[in-house]
Every structure is written in structure tokens, then in C-alpha cells.
Amino acid sequence: MASARHLLGRWEVGLVAITIVIVVIAQLDGGGLISSYNLQTTSLNNVVLLCLAFGAAPVIMTGDIDISIVGTLSLVGAFTASLWAHDGVGIWVAAILGLLLATICGVVNGLLVVLLDLPSLAVTLGTMGAYTGVSFLILKGSAIIEFPSSLVTLGSSNVTGTPVPIGVVVLVALFAVLTYVVHGTQFGRSLFAIGGNRRAALFAGIAVNQVRITAFAISGLFAGLAAIFYLGDYDTAQAGIASDQLLPAITAVILGGVSAYGGTGTIPGVAIAGVLLALLQAALGLHGFSGEGQTIAVGILLVFAVGGGSLIRSGTFRRLWPVKASRSSSANAVIDAASTGGG
Amino acid sequence: MSGTTWSSSGAKDGTDPASSARRALQHHPLLRRSETGLFVLIVLITIVAACALSDFRTATNANEAFNNAAQIAVVAIGETVVILGRQIDLSVGATLGLSAFLVGSAVGHISGPLGPVLGVLMALGLGALLGLGNGLLVNRVRMPAIIATLATLSIYSGLQVIVTNGSQLYVSQVPAWLANLRADSWLGIGPFIWIAAICLVATSFLMRMTRFGRDIYALGSNPEAASYLGIRTGLRTFQAFAFCGALAGLGGLEYTSQYGNVDATAGSGFELTVIAAAVIGGVSLFGGSGTALSAVLGALLLTEIENVLALMRISIFAEQTLEGSAIVLAVAVYAVASRRLRRPLRREQLMAQFEVRLGQLVEPPVEVATATRSSDGPALGSSADG
Numbered sequence: 001m002a003s004a005r006h007l008l009g010r011w012e013v014g015l016v017a018i019t020i021v022i023v024v025i026a027q028l029d030g031g032g033l034i035s036s037y038n039l040q041t042t043s044l045n046n047v048v049l050l051c052l053a054f055g056a057a058p059v060i061m062t063g064d065i066d067i068s069i070v071g072t073l074s075l076v077g078a079f080t081a082s083l084w085a086h087d088g089v090g091i092w093v094a095a096i097l098g099l100l101l102a103t104i105c106g107v108v109n110g111l112l113v114v115l116l117d118l119p120s121l122a123v124t125l126g127t128m129g130a131y132t133g134v135s136f137l138i139l140k141g142s143a144i145i146e147f148p149s150s151l152v153t154l155g156s157s158n159v160t161g162t163p164v165p166i167g168v169v170v171l172v173a174l175f176a177v178l179t180y181v182v183h184g185t186q187f188g189r190s191l192f193a194i195g196g197n198r199r200a201a202l203f204a205g206i207a208v209n210q211v212r213i214t215a216f217a218i219s220g221l222f223a224g225l226a227a228i229f230y231l232g233d234y235d236t237a238q239a240g241i242a243s244d245q246l247l248p249a250i251t252a253v254i255l256g257g258v259s260a261y262g263g264t265g266t267i268p269g270v271a272i273a274g275v276l277l278a279l280l281q282a283a284l285g286l287h288g289f290s291g292e293g294q295t296i297a298v299g300i301l302l303v304f305a306v307g308g309g310s311l312i313r314s315g316t317f318r319r320l321w322p323v324k325a326s327r328s329s330s331a332n333a334v335i336d337a338a339s340t341g342g343g
Numbered sequence: 344m345s346g347t348t349w350s351s352s353g354a355k356d357g358t359d360p361a362s363s364a365r366r367a368l369q370h371h372p373l374l375r376r377s378e379t380g381l382f383v384l385i386v387l388i389t390i391v392a393a394c395a396l397s398d399f400r401t402a403t404n405a406n407e408a409f410n411n412a413a414q415i416a417v418v419a420i421g422e423t424v425v426i427l428g429r430q431i432d433l434s435v436g437a438t439l440g441l442s443a444f445l446v447g448s449a450v451g452h453i454s455g456p457l458g459p460v461l462g463v464l465m466a467l468g469l470g471a472l473l474g475l476g477n478g479l480l481v482n483r484v485r486m487p488a489i490i491a492t493l494a495t496l497s498i499y500s501g502l503q504v505i506v507t508n509g510s511q512l513y514v515s516q517v518p519a520w521l522a523n524l525r526a527d528s529w530l531g532i533g534p535f536i537w538i539a540a541i542c543l544v545a546t547s548f549l550m551r552m553t554r555f556g557r558d559i560y561a562l563g564s565n566p567e568a569a570s571y572l573g574i575r576t577g578l579r580t581f582q583a584f585a586f587c588g589a590l591a592g593l594g595g596l597e598y599t600s601q602y603g604n605v606d607a608t609a610g611s612g613f614e615l616t617v618i619a620a621a622v623i624g625g626v627s628l629f630g631g632s633g634t635a636l637s638a639v640l641g642a643l644l645l646t647e648i649e650n651v652l653a654l655m656r657i658s659i660f661a662e663q664t665l666e667g668s669a670i671v672l673a674v675a676v677y678a679v680a681s682r683r684l685r686r687p688l689r690r691e692q693l694m695a696q697f698e699v700r701l702g703q704l705v706e707p708p709v710e711v712a713t714a715t716r717s718s719d720g721p722a723l724g725s726s727a728d729g
Binding site: 071112117118121125131132239247250302303 | 431480484486490498501505615618619627660662679
């Protein structure tokens with residue numbers, strides 16, 4: 001574990017280095033990546049993505065995964081918009097009720113995964129369909145547009161007198177809170193302990209079930225916040241919105257240094273990875289690469305980043321297969337063998 | 344469903360309907376198999392739906408449903424092999440799409456009787472090649488499968504956009520044998536169903552009767568133990584991914600036949616349908632448990648639910664919700680059932696472990712012994728709960 005932490009000490013540094021390389025190349029090549037207009041557009045386009053990624057990170061740190069986040073986003077978007085448009089509820093009251101619903105969605109995932117001891121991938125695959133379906137039931141294929149100016153201001157305007165979008169400021173505040181929660185509290189340390197070795201965490205007296213369910217609740221809450229950002233930025237609510245954001249969000253988390261098996265990673269790392277992805281896509285876009293070129297570039301970047309990291313790590317754990325096996329020491333391999341499939 | 348469960352013994356789990364029905368009766372109580380429960384459920388739904396919905400009884404509808412299920416089943420069988428080895432392949436949708444376009448346009452240039460043979464070989468080959476790419480990342484680069492195939496999903500679907508270059512493959516460009524495949528009938532049964540049946544029988548044989556199959560089950564049940572046993576885990580992982588890719592490629596050929604028009608979005612999202620079919624069929628995402636037959640039955644049930652909902656004129660918007668709930672319900676039922684089956688077995692294992700630990704306590708110095716012991720108490724309690 002010490003070597004993993006050592007590696008992580010350099011992970012964010014590596015990400016920053018790649019980001020700088022991308023920016024420098026893009027600048028030298030012309031196209032004006034670093035202009036206030038470009039940066040504004042890029043950051044506004046990626047607020048939703050980063051918000052989803054922040055929420056998904058704690059769940060992945062505990063060794064679970066939540067792919068229902070886009071379902072929650074769609075559901076909360078539809079629910080909030082419908083409350084405002086059809087039931088005459090004030091937009092901010094509706095938004096708060098929406099965030100409540102988002103948290104409930106997350107808790108439902110957590111209860112199913114933790115209390116029934118089910119694989120999180122299968123459960124959230126199911127709830128992704130279920131939540132998205134409910135959003136279709138609410139809006140029935142129609143779209144709600146022209147939200148009150150206060151919401152649109154949050155989503156797409158700048159802080160008065162500066163070129164900084166309000167959405168980015170709010171996102172940075174959320175980032176600060178989440179960083180404190182994950183890296184500065186006992187709850188945060190529990191996340192890593194559970195992701196590193198769930199059984200050992202239990203022995204250490206950590207309320208494993210409670211922490212895992214809370215992680216899912218955080219994931220739901222951030223998906224709800226992403227929905228509010230989405231409504232503000234695009235000024236449109238429709239069922240199934242942002243379903244293409246799932247894979248980029250998970251990519252940002254993994255690229256940020258969070259192991260898919262849990263136990264490692266940092267929130268700042270996820271943030272840097274999100275910025276890196278956003279700048280990469282903006283730079284490729286400015287140089288005439290269309291969507292597919294960007295998709296391939298993101299895929300290749302993921303392979304090099306995660307693959308490179310795994311290769312370094314596999315120098316330490318070469319004899320163990322697969323990577324998951326490196327978590328279990330030989331002492332509890334017996335127990336693992338006894339309860340294979342149980343978790 | 345209370346009687347349904349899966350068998351926890353890996354290699355004995357494979358079954359092919361042709362040869363093993365008798366053996367299953369001899370060796371397993373048939374009622375304890377998840378496939379039986381699933382089959383009964385499908386039959387029950389069919390009976391109820393046939394009585395209640397006149398549209399359901401029509402030959403056209405049955406044909407349609409079977410064709411859809413068969414197409415999902417082919418890819419789901421491949422996905423199941425990967426999942427059995429405790430990996431996952433999220434790139435099958437993109438593999439399917441690439442194969443649908445590339446092979447679909449290539450066979451247009453091949454005339455004569457060689458066309459179908461070359462077409463199938465190209466589809467299998469292209470799919471296997473893309474699958475090997477996944478195997479390479481998982482095995483040599485040592486990426487977790489879910490991340491590696493997430494990356495290849497991006498890369499392959501990007502390639503798909505590039506090769507299609509904004510154009511579409513139209514029915515008119517597809518050779519007649521491929522375009523007519525869907526509506527064709529061999530011995531009264533549609534070709535899609537034949538293909539699915541062949542894949543089912545071949546995979547069941549492979550998983551049950553060959554070393555490859557046994558190794559995959561062992562690998563999925565406990566990767567570490569499998570490698571200590573001398574199983575070539577790396578090779579098997581490669582083979583499993585190549586196999587899955589090949590079947591996804593074949594699914595691509597079927598896609599071309601089914602829809603005629605192939606564009607850059609062909610097959611996107613198909614990976615989730617396929618995984619849903621496997622999960623509903625009772626294939627454990629933890630690896631080592633499930634059969635090719637489970638995947639086929641899962642595909643059948645998934646398609647049937649969709650079909651019945653559509654015929655009941657239930658809003659298309661409710662479908663997604665009900666399907667999602669069906670997946671969660673299926674996973675929960677299987678988990679509870681398997682736990683019920685495993686409970687006495689686990690207690691025995693824990694007792695055996697406890698005795699081993701007691702034996703160890705005699706050997707090492709006192710300090711180490713107490714340290715081990717303090718972690719023993721909760722171990723027993725928690726494992727019995729979880």
C-alpha cells in the first residue's frame with residue numbers, strides 16, 4: 001500500500017504535466033485554446049460532467065460502481081422541471097425537492113447493493129433503466145423550456161464584473177466541500193479502508209454498510225446537482241438528458257487515479273482529470289477533429305494512463321493475478337476462498 | 344421462483360439440452376437449477392399472454408420475438424463466457440456495430456456461393472481481433488476489465504464513426520442472401536434461431552466438456568487459486584475475450600440482415616441489453632456461476648417481457664422502468680436463492696477454517712497468535728452474516 005500511495009503522490013503531477021503539454025501544443029499550433037471565450041464555453045460544457053464524476057468518485061473508492069447516475073440526472077431534471085411547470089412550485093423549492101429525490105435514488109441503490117449484498121454493476125444497471133424510465137413517464141417525450149432567469153443565471157452567466165461563470169464557482173465550492181469530506185474526515189478515511197479491504201475495515205470497527213450506503217447517497221446527490229446545472233445551462237428539460245455523459249464521467253474518475261477496485265484516488269485528481277479531458281476535447285475540437293476523433297483520443301488516453309499505472313504497479317505485484325488478488329494477503333485468502341461470490 | 348437457484352459447483356454447471364437432460368436428472372435435482380425456474384417462468388408468461396392477448400398468438404409476433412431474442416442470445420452467450428471468467432466486456436456493442444458495417448459492406452463485393460462462408464468468417468475474425476484487443480489490455484497492460492473495455496468501447500465506436508464516414512449502409516448494398524436471412528426459413532425455423540441454437544450447443548459443449556470451459560469456471564470462481572493450480576489464466580482470459588468478440592462480430596452480421604441500414608450508431612447501447620440478458624438469466628457478475636443456457640433463457644425472458652408490454656399497449660415510457668426493475672429483481676432473487684443454498688455449506692467451511700486456525704494457534708509465538716485470534720472472532724461472525 002505504501003508504494004501505491006507513493007505512486008499516487010505522483011499521479012496528479014503526471015496529470016498536470018499532460019494537461020500542460022496539451023495546452024502548450026494547442027497554443028503553439030494556434031487556434032487560441034486559452035482565450036477567455038474558449039475557456040468559458042469549455043468550462044460551462046463540462047460542469048455537468050465534472051459534477052457527475054465528483055459524485056461517482058466516492059462510490060468507486062469503496063470498490064463499488066454507480067452507473068445509474070445519468071438515470072438519476074434525467075429523473076431529477078424531469079421531476080424538478082415538472083414541479084415548476086405543471087404544479088406551480090417555485091423553481092428553487094422544486095430544485096431542493098429534486099435534490100432530495102436524487103439522494104433517495106442514491107440511497108435506494110445503496111440499500112439494494114449493501115443490504116442484499118448484490119453486485120453494484122447489476123443493480124445500478126437496473127436502476128439506471130428504472131430512473132430513466134420514470135423520467136419518461138413524467139415528461140412523456142415533451143420538453144420543458146424557458147426556466148426562470150435565476151436558474152439560467154446559475155447555469156450560464158458570469159459572476160458580475162468577471163469572466164468567470166457562476167456555475168464554475170459553485171462547482172469549485174462543491175469540490176472544496178467534497179475534498180474536505182473525502183480527505184479530511186473519518187468518513188473519508190473509511191471510504192478508502194473499505195475499498196482497500198472490506199473485511200479488514202469491518203474488523204477495524206468501521207460501520208461498513210453505513211459508509212457504503214452514504215457513498216451511494218453522495219453519488220445520487222451530485223447527480224441531482226448535475227441535473228440542476230444541466231437545466232440552468234441548457235435551459236431545457238427532457239427525459240433521457242445527458243445519457244451520453246456516463247462514460248466520460250467514469251473515465252474522468254478513473255483517469256483521476258481512482259482504482260476501479262477501490263481503495264485509492266483523490267478528489268483533486270478527479271478534478272484535474274476532468275479539466276484535462278475538457279481541455280483535450282476543446283483543443284481537438286479547435287483543430288478540426290470531430291467527435292469521433294475526440295472519443296478515440298479519450299479512449300487511448302485512458303489506456304495509457306491507467307495501463308501505465310497498472311504496469312508500474314504490476315512490477316510490485318507481478319506474481320498475483322488479477323490485480324484484485326493483490327488486495328488479499330495470504331492470511332485471508334482462506335476466507336476469500338470460502339466466501340467467493342459473497343462479496 | 345422459491346425453488347430456483349443456481350448450482351455453486353462450477354464445472355458441473357454447464358448444460359446442453361440435447362445430451363444432458365438425463366444426466367441432470369441423475370446428478371442434480373432438476374428443480375434446484377436456475378434454468379428450470381427461468382424456463383417455467385417463461386412458459387407461464389407465454390401461457391398467460393397467449394390466453395389474454397390475441398396479438399401474442401400470431402405467428403408473425405412469435406417469429407419476431409424469437410428473432411430478436413436469438414440475436415441478443417448470440418452476443419449474450421459470448422458475454423457470459425467472459426463474465427464466467429470474472430471479467431466483463433463493455434465493448435460488444437461497438438464490436439457489433441463495426442462488424443455490421445465493415446463485413447456488411449465487404450460481402451457486397453463477393454459474389455457466388457462463397458459469400459456467406461466468407462461473410463461469417465470475416466465477422467467472426469474481425470470480432471475475435473477486436474476481442475483480442477480487449478484481452479491485450481486486460482492481460483498484458485493489466486487494466487481492470489471494466490475500464491479496459493470502457494476504453495475500447497470509446498475507441499471502437501470512434502473507429503465505427505470514422506469507417507462509416509457519415510454514410511450509411513443501405514439494404515440495396517447488402518447481398519441478397521444476407522438481406523433475406525431474417526425472413527428465410529431453414530427446415531421451418533428461421534436462420535437466426537438456428538445460429539443461436541448452434542452457438543448454444545457449441546458453447547455448452549465447450550464450457551462443459553473441454554479444458555477451456557473448466558479453466559474458465561475455475562478462473563472465475565477464484566483467480567488466485569486457479570493460477571496456483573497451474574491454469575494458464577492469461578491465455579484463458581485472451582481466449583474468453585476473443586470468443587466474446589467473435590460472437591459479437593457474428594451478431595453484427597445479423598444486425599445488418601435485420602435492419603438493413605447500418606450507420607455510425609449501430610449497436611450502441613447493445614452491451615447493456617446483453618449484460619441484462621445474462622444477469623436475468625442468472626449469470627453471476629462475480630464470475631464462476633452460470634451457463635450459456637442461462638444467457639439464452641435470459642435473452643428470451645427479456646424479449647418476452649418487452650414483447651408483452653408492447654402488446655399490452657403499456658406506454659413505451661413505462662417499459663424502461665419495468666425492464667430496469669426486472670433486472671434488479673432478478674439479481675436479488677438469484678442472490679437470495681443462492682445464499683439459501685450455500686448456507687449449510689458455508690457453515691461447514693467456516694468450521695473447517697476454524698479448526699485450521701486452532702491448529703495454527705499452537706504453532707506460532709504467543710504475540711502473533713493473539714493478534715491472529717483477535718481478527719478471527721469477527722471474521723467468523725461477519726462471513727456468516729454476509
